[in-house]
Amino acid sequence: MGWRLTFQTMSLLMLMVMSALVKNQAQARQIFNIDDFGAVGDGKTDSSKALYNAWNRACHSKGTSVVLIPRRTYLLGPVLLVGPCNGAIELQIEGGLRAFHSPQLGIDHWITFRYIDRLTIAGGLLDGQGAASWPYNDCSKNPHCKALPVTMRFDFVTNAWIHDLTSLNSKNAHFNLFACREVTFERVTIKAPKDSPNTDGIHMALSSNIFIRDSSIATGDxxxxxxxxxxxxxxxxxxxxxxxxxxxxxxxxxxxxxxxxxxxxxxxxxxxxxxxxxxxxxxxxxxxxxxxxxxxxxxxxxxxxxxxxxxxxxxxxxxxxxxxxxxxxxxxxxxxxxxxxxxxxxxxxxxxxxxxxxxxxxxxxxxxxxxxxxxxxxxxxxxxxxxxxxxxxxxxxx
The missing domain is CATH 2.160.20.10 (Single-stranded right-handed beta-helix, Pectin lyase-like)
Structure with missing residues (x-):
């Protein structure tokens, strides 16, 4: 009787442990699909608000959160995605994000990540549609020139991994790092014509422990x-x-x-x-x-x-x-x-x-x-x- 009770107790404990593991795994990786927040992947409808709302929900959730961009093209205006977050966070781009075609003078970013620890950006295409902006890039001649958007900015970001991502035709620089630590770019592809002005691939300042590996960069700067x-x-x-x-x-x-x-x-x-x-x-x-x-x-x-x-x-x-x-x-x-x-x-x-x-x-x-x-x-x-x-x-x- 005592042995049977011990066995039943052990079985119950095992079930409780397995249930807790499943629950923890579910909590550890939550997926936030931007479609569920009103995004429309037709390449024409502005999905900025949907991405912003999905990010905020993911950022305030416990465990690892994934903001998912499905296999479609989403038009996106300037967005500022800010932490700190309650856990690790990933932007998983299965499809593509497309910037507005207009020059967007006086705006210094397209997508900015700020004050985030444990950030992953995986896969997909960033289309900056830079050709509309390049004629306005006259800072070498005009001291009063207006800012043009950098495709992706990282400000005060730590422990980040950006991999298998393609950035195409940025309006200004493709990636900009400021005051970042422990950031890795891996298998990143950057493309812009050789005559596109100031389309630097990866620019950094006040940043340490930055790793760039196995990447192809073709730019005008x-x-x-x-x-x-x-x-x-x-x-x-x-x-x-x-x-x-x-x-x-x-x-x-x-x-x-x-x-x-x-x-x-x-x-x-x-x-x-x-x-x-x-x-x-x-x-x-x-x-x-x-x-x-x-x-x-x-x-x-x-x-x-x-x-x-x-x-x-x-x-x-x-x-x-x-x-x-x-x-x-x-x-x-x-x-x-x-x-x-x-x-x-x-x-x-x-x-x-x-x-x-x-x-x-x-x-x-x-x-x-x-x-x-x-x-x-x-x-x-x-x-x-x-x-x-x-x-x-x-x-x-x-």
Whole structure:
């Protein structure tokens, strides 16, 4: 009798445990379909309010919540999706989101995520419909130019994973990170025509522990750009082109800028780009620091400036003759090979006020992608060392 009671008690306990597990699993992953909040996937009806309401419900729910975009195309105006949330949250895009066709002057975002921890964005298409906005992108000539929307902004976001997502024809930059930590982009595809202005692929500032992996970026501006305060940035398996390459900077435009340090770009390809690996600082400039930068195992095909350090960057062509005050040190170019569309394949033009130090050129082989002539290097105020093969010959001061 005692054994039977024990067995029955154990069976009851097992049922209770299984029931609790099922309940916890149900609570752990709740799905919020935007169709249930009034969205219409016809590509014509504005579904901004539906997404906003679905997000708010998901954000305030316990456990992991999924905001689902079904396999249709949804027109979407500017939305601001704010946390903090009660648990991890995912935007699962099985179909696509389409921006308004109008230029949307004076609006700085299309989709913004702010103050969110444990965010996942998975799959799908973001169509920025940028062609309507590009003619209005005249900030290089007009100091009173109005903002254009960035496709997706991340402000104060931590522990995020953006994967298997395609961003097409952004009105401005595709992705922008500000004050973010522990963010990974993986298998992301970014596309815009080579003549589309300021359509940077991924821009970041004041952000740390950012990982970009196995992604294809084709834009009219930088494939990736690192602003002040970019620290511990790791980029591998990047295919860039067309575009302006991977740029650190421009830096020194504002007082008290945070350093850019611990940056690694490896196992990547540049094809038909204006630049490949670039560091640029303004002249004149405020003080700043760039240090501990590694470019390694890079293949360059027909890039105009495969390796370039430009400490005389003047975007508006109205700069004084004063030197940059940004100190560049410990920058390594290792196993860089391929072709250059210009004869000067290595151009390291540093500041006379704060010369570059610790520049390393190791195993460089860049041929001229044209008829006749051999590639050359040009250095100014640059100290460092060269190792292994040097084509073109190194011009660094020891």
């Amino acid at each position: 930088d494939c990736g750009s690192l602003g002040p305060g970019s620290t511990n940035i790791n980029m591998t398996g990047i295919t860039c082109g067309p575009g302006h390459g991977i740029s650190i900077g421009s830096l020194g435009g504002s007082p008290n800028e945070q350093p850019v340090t611990q940056v690694f770009l490896g196992s990547s390809n540049f094809t038909g780009t204006l630049n490949a690996m670039r560091i640029k600082t303004r002249a004149p400039s405020y003080q700043g620091i760039v240090s501990d930068i590694t470019f390694q195992d890079i293949i360059v095909q027909n890039a105009n400036n495969p390796i370039i350090v430009d400490q005389h960057y003047c975007p508006y062509k109205k700069c004084s003759a004063q030197s940059s005050q940004v100190k560049i040190s410990d920058v390594r170019f290792r196993n860089i090979r391929g072709t250059s569309s210009s004869l000067v394949a290595v151009n390291i033009n540093c500041s006379p006020a704060v010369p570059c130090t610790g520049i390393e050129l190791r195993d460089i082989n860049l041929e001229y992608d044209g008829r006749g002539g051999k590639t050359s290097s040009a250095c100014a105020n640059a100290k460092g060392a060269a190792y292994g093969r040097q084509n073109p010959p190194s011009c660094l001061e020891k």
